[in-house]
Amino acid sequence: MSSSSPVSRSDIELVHHLIERCLLMKMSREECMEALAKHAHIDPVFTMTVWSELEKANKEFFSAYNTSQKKDGSQ
Structure with missing residues (x-):
């Protein structure tokens, strides 16, 4: 997906799944x-945008996920 192409719902769903x-x-x-x-x-940039929207919609999950990432990285 190039940054100049229009983004479809299926593009967003694909990146969400990935x-x-x-x-x-x-x-x-x-x-x-x-x-x-x-x-x-x-x-x-597209991945980051979808990830950011997922973070907004799932604040508790990503808070726990980010905390576990920090713990895993410090071992």
Whole structure:
């Protein structure tokens, strides 16, 4: 997906699904952006935008997820 193409609902749903897979693999937002750019050719800005919207809609989940990411990184 290039940044100049119009974004469809299915594009958003695809990235949402791929982000969920990244979360299952305990990836950080940056790791997810890199992985989707490399393997699915998705603009990192688009991934970041979808991730941010997911964070807004699921504040409690992402608060716990981010806390666990910090704990895992400090071991």
